[in-house]
Amino acid sequence: MSDRKVRFKIKRQDAPGTEARWDEFLLDWEPQMNVISSLMAIQRNPVTTDNRTVAPVVWESVCLEEVCGSCTMIVNGKVRQACTALIDQIAPNGETITLEPMTKFPLVRDLIVDRQKMFDNLKKVKAWIQLDGTHELGAAPRQSQENQEEAYPLSRCMTCGCCLEACPQVNSHSDFIGPAAINQVRLFNMHPSGKMHAAERLETLMGPGGIADCGKAQNCVEVCPKEIPLVDSIAVVSRATTKHMLFGWLLK
Amino acid sequence: MASKSATYSETGKVRRVIVVGGGLGGLMTVIKLCEAGVPVDLFSLVPVKRSHSVCAQGGINASVNTKGEGDSPQVHLEETVYGGDFLANQPPVKGMADAAPGIVYMLDRMGVPFNRTPEGLLDFRRFGGTLFHRTAFAGATTGQQLLYALDEQVRRFETIEVEDDKGVAIHGEKMVRKFEFWDFLSVVQEDNGTVRGIVAQDVKSMAIKAFPGDAVCLATGGPGIVFGRSTNSVINTGTAASAVYQQGACYANGEFIQVHPTAIPGADKLRLISESARGEGGRVWVPKDIKERRRGKDVPEKDREYFLEDKYPGYGNLVPRDIASRELFLKCFHEGKGVFNAKSQKNENEVYLDLTHLPQEALRKKLAGILEIYEKFVGEDPYTNPMRVFPAVHYSMGGLWVDFERAENGSLVMGHPRNSATNLEGLYATGECEYQYHGANRLGANSLLSCIWGGMITGPAIATYRKNLGKSSYDLSSNVFDSAEKRERAKYEKILKMDGKENPYRIHEELGKMMLLDVTIERHNDKLDKVISSIDELTERAKNVGVTDTAARSNQGAQFVRHLDNMLVLARVIAQGARNRDESRGAHFKPAFKDRNDEEFLRTTLALHKEDGGRPSINYVRSLDYSINGKPVHATDQVDISLVKPRARKYETAGAASATAKGDAKPAAETAKPAAAAST
Ligand SMILES: Cc1cc2nc3c(=O)[nH]c(=O)nc-3n(C[C@H](O)[C@H](O)[C@H](O)COP(=O)(O)OP(=O)(O)OC[C@H]3O[C@@H](n4cnc5c(N)ncnc54)[C@H](O)[C@@H]3O)c2cc1C
Ligand code: SF4
Ligand code: SF4
Ligand code: FES
Numbered sequence: 001m002s003d004r005k006v007r008f009k010i011k012r013q014d015a016p017g018t019e020a021r022w023d024e025f026l027l028d029w030e031p032q033m034n035v036i037s038s039l040m041a042i043q044r045n046p047v048t049t050d051n052r053t054v055a056p057v058v059w060e061s062v063c064l065e066e067v068c069g070s071c072t073m074i075v076n077g078k079v080r081q082a083c084t085a086l087i088d089q090i091a092p093n094g095e096t097i098t099l100e101p102m103t104k105f106p107l108v109r110d111l112i113v114d115r116q117k118m119f120d121n122l123k124k125v126k127a128w129i130q131l132d133g134t135h136e137l138g139a140a141p142r143q144s145q146e147n148q149e150e151a152y153p154l155s156r157c158m159t160c161g162c163c164l165e166a167c168p169q170v171n172s173h174s175d176f177i178g179p180a181a182i183n184q185v186r187l188f189n190m191h192p193s194g195k196m197h198a199a200e201r202l203e204t205l206m207g208p209g210g211i212a213d214c215g216k217a218q219n220c221v222e223v224c225p226k227e228i229p230l231v232d233s234i235a236v237v238s239r240a241t242t243k244h245m246l247f248g249w250l251l252k
Numbered sequence: 253m254a255s256k257s258a259t260y261s262e263t264g265k266v267r268r269v270i271v272v273g274g275g276l277g278g279l280m281t282v283i284k285l286c287e288a289g290v291p292v293d294l295f296s297l298v299p300v301k302r303s304h305s306v307c308a309q310g311g312i313n314a315s316v317n318t319k320g321e322g323d324s325p326q327v328h329l330e331e332t333v334y335g336g337d338f339l340a341n342q343p344p345v346k347g348m349a350d351a352a353p354g355i356v357y358m359l360d361r362m363g364v365p366f367n368r369t370p371e372g373l374l375d376f377r378r379f380g381g382t383l384f385h386r387t388a389f390a391g392a393t394t395g396q397q398l399l400y401a402l403d404e405q406v407r408r409f410e411t412i413e414v415e416d417d418k419g420v421a422i423h424g425e426k427m428v429r430k431f432e433f434w435d436f437l438s439v440v441q442e443d444n445g446t447v448r449g450i451v452a453q454d455v456k457s458m459a460i461k462a463f464p465g466d467a468v469c470l471a472t473g474g475p476g477i478v479f480g481r482s483t484n485s486v487i488n489t490g491t492a493a494s495a496v497y498q499q500g501a502c503y504a505n506g507e508f509i510q511v512h513p514t515a516i517p518g519a520d521k522l523r524l525i526s527e528s529a530r531g532e533g534g535r536v537w538v539p540k541d542i543k544e545r546r547r548g549k550d551v552p553e554k555d556r557e558y559f560l561e562d563k564y565p566g567y568g569n570l571v572p573r574d575i576a577s578r579e580l581f582l583k584c585f586h587e588g589k590g591v592f593n594a595k596s597q598k599n600e601n602e603v604y605l606d607l608t609h610l611p612q613e614a615l616r617k618k619l620a621g622i623l624e625i626y627e628k629f630v631g632e633d634p635y636t637n638p639m640r641v642f643p644a645v646h647y648s649m650g651g652l653w654v655d656f657e658r659a660e661n662g663s664l665v666m667g668h669p670r671n672s673a674t675n676l677e678g679l680y681a682t683g684e685c686e687y688q689y690h691g692a693n694r695l696g697a698n699s700l701l702s703c704i705w706g707g708m709i710t711g712p713a714i715a716t717y718r719k720n721l722g723k724s725s726y727d728l729s730s731n732v733f734d735s736a737e738k739r740e741r742a743k744y745e746k747i748l749k750m751d752g753k754e755n756p757y758r759i760h761e762e763l764g765k766m767m768l769l770d771v772t773i774e775r776h777n778d779k780l781d782k783v784i785s786s787i788d789e790l791t792e793r794a795k796n797v798g799v800t801d802t803a804a805r806s807n808q809g810a811q812f813v814r815h816l817d818n819m820l821v822l823a824r825v826i827a828q829g830a831r832n833r834d835e836s837r838g839a840h841f842k843p844a845f846k847d848r849n850d851e852e853f854l855r856t857t858l859a860l861h862k863e864d865g866g867r868p869s870i871n872y873v874r875s876l877d878y879s880i881n882g883k884p885v886h887a888t889d890q891v892d893i894s895l896v897k898p899r900a901r902k903y904e905t906a907g908a909a910s911a912t913a914k915g916d917a918k919p920a921a922e923t924a925k926p927a928a929a930a931s932t
Pocket of ligand 4: 061063065070071082
């Protein structure tokens, strides 16, 4: 075992409205260590640097390979997935690593927040194909490779919430739906059958809390772990809503 | 006699069924139920969009024959059965292979961004155990894309109202109600054993509550975490399957655990590098010389040993996983020829998986998802460096025992309530948590298929069961639910009060290490005996854990104690099943019994739980008697081999896996050559 150590400072809170506190932990370094494996090590031995045995830190994680979206937290002040936060990269020289929960969602406990509103937003914008049924109806419409190559990256959004956390327009005084849902509108509106209901989706973004609330600050695209071109998506959908506003009634 | 109303119970409640688990299996079941007009309560430990299915990379099989190679559902059936070393009942496999092309078209209609051919058709790639291009894929994140498509359809049903018998919408009652962040604890059973609902715990508020349902379907995925670290998601503890097993459900073929040959090491998880890497032309090799010190990319062709291609010219790098993993194990553990690691200064148990001879542009389009994982976690560029990989526990062929109703044509009778039924009346199971399709070894890209097909037959089966149900669960005396709820509350209170010395996470670590070492690729009876007695010890120690967390919210520590107990029970089923089966078949390999022994062991292992004076043990049976809608059903451990006669597996020879296959698919020896691969 090497004598290299890893130091964590973690923000703890038992429930919303209760007092927050910080606990510090010192762990043995291991190869390929990341924030999640560190939290697991704390579970096995939940003793702080000032020698108190505390309740293990709680957090959310599932896939551990940055595809499920669950482990979002603020690591060293920056919102990101904890599972890809490798210790050798974020603290190469033994710097203290701070962990905090996201701030734009209601706190549950420690590093867990409630992201239900993101799933509700997917309902609002009808992020689905209006399927006739799952019985056999033959092949789907053909699609070009080009179309697939544009759609696939948009479709990798894992509802992690990084973009909402980073967006200045998402805050306690606004209903702004946020970039993730807007990106879904772009995705479904470019699908050969999704297109048939494009207008409905656009209309949900034309009211309060809709696309007009975006301040074009571009913070979102910088933090998206899936590198989804959110600013492009916002621009595409924004143009489509404008067009729909001006000419939509003509097409009805 | 069936209930009077299909929608309402006698007491005026909307009659729902319960689905536990929202991976591909659970979500497809929900969709089929909704289409049949059956409202659903859907429970999941995590938001269903984050289910483990999201991890699947490589793709989903369907014999669409886009490449004109002569592929067909018949060949798919034969290769699946052969790959599984003839342990799977064949009618469900036939049903699945026949339905596969339709399933992929359906997914395409739902908007899955599958890769395309220049003509705009679905593209297909190769996977293990076949010579055909049969695997549809969306980059290398196919599972994510399929899960999202089904998740979207289920979300749509969350906005659609239930209709009464006359077709009038019932205000405020949606087709799907989701209960996410709920942990399944047990089923609620009537005195006669019929399953009438579930008890679950809200993992945020920790409230425990019983829910009625006219039927219950478990779709809770695999148990990989029993082995400590695996390619599985951290929530795959198998806790739900273990819980119903302890309530009397039969567990089948538990000993069949798939070890995937190509994963990357990690402190928390062994991340998979999908078989699709080899499907696209990736080659596996080790340096010929044990003392080779050059970096992988600097070792010239003549100094490399392509051991899979050499030994299996027919299927080459795409031999099934059981065989590939054993060969890797042989190279690394027995011959000590694993790749030399400059940091550790020794030959590690790793081999090269090499893509560097393939055009980068094509790799980016087809494999970026997995290559990103390698890059992120290993910190090396896989486009120019051969990747270093090693085997990891990946999938459970075994699971809850479920039944099926065979049709005249050798497939299944759709909508029959026997399909996917467990031996507990009213309890169904689908997806990786059941045992049905993959026999002794699963072929790559067949699991996503079996999960979705599973949902397609389970939904209609439950709809029929519910229609014939005499009395709705909503009309039972509330005592049934109250007492189940009380029982689970008492158990939880007991956990919170535990103040022993043991740390449950450390016990789990020990369990995992032991299972990994002795119950995976090579199994020896003396070691298995030791494992089983160690499981006894760990089970005892687990009674003496200390729960350091007594918080009222999100108490993961207490929850884990429960999962650990359930993992220990499943570990026993896996290890004891392996101990009993003195033969080698598919993923189950005993050097002391190298051959398959059809005479004695061409049968399903059927395990029932029993307690011997408070100590868990297993009762192995040869048949099961249970009932559906009050009618008796008899099932045995005989495997239905009516469609493809068992024969020895020989992957050395191209085309050996299917007698019907005649097409133009090329033997591996031709396609593996770099020049040929580079031209595609
Ligand atoms: C890394 C990786 C790659 C893979 N790639 C492929 C591939 O390319 N092709 C292929 O065919 N197969 C692949 N597989 C296998 C395949 O992904 C799985 O077998 C399949 O996704 C299982 O789906 P499921 O619906 O049965 O369960 P899961 O997707 O595991 O879902 C289980 C559900 O049950 C819920 N649940 C579990 N326990 C409880 C509980 N106690 N209470 C409440 N809810 C609970 C979970 O929340 C979840 O919603 C891969 C597997 C791995 C690990
Ligand atoms: S571009 Fe719009 S959505 Fe993105 S961070 Fe800025 S305001 Fe938010
Ligand atoms: S758009 Fe990116 S950052 Fe936002 S939720 Fe999706 S994956 Fe996360
Ligand atoms: S655990 Fe799934 S994204 Fe990190």
